Amino acid sequence: MSAYTVLGLIARHGPMTPYELKARVEQSVAYFWPIPHAQLYRDPPRLAEMGLLTEEAEAGGRRRRVFHLTDAGREALRAWLSAAEVPQAETRDPAQLRLAFADLGDATDLVRLARAQESRHRELLDLYRTRHAALDPADAATRSRSRVLALGILQEQAQVAFWAALAANPDALDVIPDEQR
Amino acid sequence: MSAYTVLGLIARHGPMTPYELKARVEQSVAYFWPIPHAQLYRDPPRLAEMGLLTEEAEAGGRRRRVFHLTDAGREALRAWLSAAEVPQAETRDPAQLRLAFADLGDATDLVRLARAQESRHRELLDLYRTRHAALDPADAATRSRSRVLALGILQEQAQVAFWAALAANPDALDVIPDEQR
DNA sequence: GGTCCAATAGTCTCATTGATACGGTCTCAG
DNA sequence: CTGAGACCGTATCAATGAGACTATTGGACC
Numbered sequence: 001m002s003a004y005t006v007l008g009l010i011a012r013h014g015p016m017t018p019y020e021l022k023a024r025v026e027q028s029v030a031y032f033w034p035i036p037h038a039q040l041y042r043d044p045p046r047l048a049e050m051g052l053l054t055e056e057a058e059a060g061g062r063r064r065r066v067f068h069l070t071d072a073g074r075e076a077l078r079a080w081l082s083a084a085e086v087p088q089a090e091t092r093d094p095a096q097l098r099l100a101f102a103d104l105g106d107a108t109d110l111v112r113l114a115r116a117q118e119s120r121h122r123e124l125l126d127l128y129r130t131r132h133a134a135l136d137p138a139d140a141a142t143r144s145r146s147r148v149l150a151l152g153i154l155q156e157q158a159q160v161a162f163w164a165a166l167a168a169n170p171d172a173l174d175v176i177p178d179e180q181r
Numbered sequence: 182m183s184a185y186t187v188l189g190l191i192a193r194h195g196p197m198t199p200y201e202l203k204a205r206v207e208q209s210v211a212y213f214w215p216i217p218h219a220q221l222y223r224d225p226p227r228l229a230e231m232g233l234l235t236e237e238a239e240a241g242g243r244r245r246r247v248f249h250l251t252d253a254g255r256e257a258l259r260a261w262l263s264a265a266e267v268p269q270a271e272t273r274d275p276a277q278l279r280l281a282f283a284d285l286g287d288a289t290d291l292v293r294l295a296r297a298q299e300s301r302h303r304e305l306l307d308l309y310r311t312r313h314a315a316l317d318p319a320d321a322a323t324r325s326r327s328r329v330l331a332l333g334i335l336q337e338q339a340q341v342a343f344w345a346a347l348a349a350n351p352d353a354l355d356v357i358p359d360e361q362r
Numbered sequence: 363g364g365t366c367c368a369a370t371a372g373t374c375t376c377a378t379t380g381a382t383a384c385g386g387t388c389t390c391a392g
Numbered sequence: 393c394t395g396a397g398a399c400c401g402t403a404t405c406a407a408t409g410a411g412a413c414t415a416t417t418g419g420a421c422c
Binding site: 183215217219220223 | 407408409410411
């Protein structure tokens with residue numbers, strides 16, 4: 001799956017080294033699709049073997065490897081983008097796990113957790129809002145990026161709403177705030 | 182990390198076999214912390230080696246292994262529940278990944294994706310609402326479960342709002358619906 | 363009572379991943 | 393010209409994810 005990120009980034013920005021991929025991943029998809037950097041050195045050679053990329057070696061002492069997209073690679077990307085079924089999302093959130101078992105621990109732990117999560121998600125929300133505001137939604141080149149950030153913002157709003165409500169009133173019978181139904 | 186789920190479930194429900202763990206995981210934490218079933222046969226023996234569980238073998242032909250919590254296990258769980266730092270959540274959502282690269286594909290693909298995601302998340306939302314409604318929020322025994330579901334509901338509402346807005350108006354310059362700020 | 367099917371229960375294997383330590387190379391300030 | 397810090401890449405190893413495979417058991421039906 002992370003392989004498609006590699007294909008996508010090269011398709012969008014042109015030939016790249018794994019190191020550059022790493023930088024691009026970090027500033028774009030990392031928050032909803034984290035990829036350890038070592039993976040970005042493993043994927044491209046594998047994709048090259050499959051004929052989806054070609055490798056162009058640099059001569060210099062720091063022998064960097066620049067990867068180009070092939071037609072087959074472009075085709076694979078296209079096929080993935082129009083596939084009918086999309087695999088389910090997977091989230092692993094230690095905070096939710098702790099929330100699920102909070103009744104086995106201290107009541108004060110729960111409040112601490114809620115406060116910490118509230119501020120963490122507030123920061124993320126600010127970050128996404130800043131990034132989103134920096135983009136021109138009319139610009140076709142950053143349209144996708146803008147949309148992804150929009151979703152991120154909505155998600156973080158939900159997180160903030162939840163944890164803030166829980167922190168403010170840990171004994172409330174129910175946590176769902178006013179935008180419930 | 183999945184090991185704490187094992188400890189938590191045994192702490193809450195008493196001694197269990199891996200198979201029973203699997204069932205409990207599926208109906209409780211799986212949606213925000215999926216655990217492949219093989220893992221639930223790997224974790225308990227490892228935890229037993231660490232002294233956090235004890236194993237009680239059954240004699241019968243189907244030699245099931247029932248795992249009990251030790252005092253050390255209870256202590257480890259407690260420590261985890263009150264740890265100051267909570268690791269970051271990790272989400273891997275193929276739909277968001279495709280959204281991020283949607284500009285490289287067809288415009289109709291995006292609409293199809295949005296529609297599919299909208300209905301998927303609507304179903305999840307319904308599911309969580311049903312489960313949540315089935316619990317008595319005043320019941321201390323299911324309090325945690327109820328809260329986790331509340332968060333799930335808020336998250337799914339955000340997802341539905343986003344994908345519905347995108348499906349309804351794919352050419353809108355910005356996707357954030359009315360509850361923006 | 364026998365026997366067959368579905369549900370239950372558990373094991374195994376293998377490629378991939380995550381985490382992180384390690385090893386080189388470049389550049390620029392002092 | 394040198395060494396510190398940023399840049400860049402590889403290696404290693406345990407843990408994980410996916411799923412094939414095997415075995416047991418409890419009925420349903422004869």
